Amino acid sequence: EPEVTQTPSHQVTQMGQEVILRCVPISNHLYFYWYRQILGQKVEFLVSFYNNEISEKSEIFDDQFSVERPDGSNFTLKIRSTKLEDSAMYFCASSDLGSYNEQFFGPGTRLTVL
Amino acid sequence: EDKVVQSPLSLVVHEGDTVTLNCSYEVTNFRSLLWYKQEKKAPTFLFMLTSSGIEKKSGRLSSILDKKELFSILNITATQTGDSAVYLCAVLSGNTPLVFGKGTRLSVIA
Numbered sequence: 001e002p003e004v005t006q007t008p009s010h011q012v013t014q015m016g017q018e019v020i021l022r023c024v025p026i027s028n029h030l031y032f033y034w035y036r037q038i039l040g041q042k043v044e045f046l047v048s049f050y051n052n053e054i055s056e057k058s059e060i061f062d063d064q065f066s067v068e069r070p071d072g073s074n075f076t077l078k079i080r081s082t083k084l085e086d087s088a089m090y091f092c093a094s095s096d097l098g099s100y101n102e103q104f105f106g107p108g109t110r111l112t113v114l
Numbered sequence: 115e116d117k118v119v120q121s122p123l124s125l126v127v128h129e130g131d132t133v134t135l136n137c138s139y140e141v142t143n144f145r146s147l148l149w150y151k152q153e154k155k156a157p158t159f160l161f162m163l164t165s166s167g168i169e170k171k172s173g174r175l176s177s178i179l180d181k182k183e184l185f186s187i188l189n190i191t192a193t194q195t196g197d198s199a200v201y202l203c204a205v206l207s208g209n210t211p212l213v214f215g216k217g218t219r220l221s222v223i224a
Contacts, residue, residue, distance in 0.1 A: 004156075041216070042217065043157065043202065043204075044214070045211045045213070056211065089155070103159075105150075105158070107155045
């Protein structure tokens with residue numbers, strides 16, 4: 001069964017460093033999303049991406065964040081200068097019919113900022 | 115602001131019990147409500163509900179939506195230890211992606 005994959009599973013970084021989280025969405029999906037879940041809190045939407053551009057973003061997704069689809073398979077989230085409060089689990093998701101349809105989630109990347 | 119509220123926040127039951135998890139929402143331009151099960155990491159999809167009063171069923175799990183009263187319930191019958199997880203409710207409204215509730219942590223004791 002096709003699935004969304006994410007790497008790395010765990011990333012530890014120093015405050016102020018840049019990190020890139022990688023996702024490979026399901027191959028025939030066209031809509032991609034990033035969510036985050038701070039420990040003990042609810043899953044929060046960050047950004048959605050379609051046709052090589054951001055279609056929607058939340059207020060969390062400030063200038064420190066960027067997304068890219070560098071090739072036909074990968075979808076990345078970059079945090080330019082990490083802060084302690086960026087420590088969270090980051091989930092990538094994809095869907096075939098936009099947000100009106102089921103979104104399949106990847107296993108997540110746990111980001112720890114020291 | 116769109117809001118999704120789940121109750122209870124946590125629940126401990128014995129194997130074989132039946133549980134009902136609740137999700138209420140306040141959103142503009144409701145489109146659908148989704149239930150996910152989150153064990154160790156990624157939420158896995160359970161149900162998507164769009165129409166009121168139509169029960170969706172998968173094995174021992176079932177769910178129904180009430181668009182008039184703005185809530186949904188997720189029922190699990192004959193619970194097993196493998197049902198232990200956080201159950202997430204999320205709502206699609208307008209063109210915005212999913213808005214999640216805080217989840218209900220279910221623990222099933224043998």
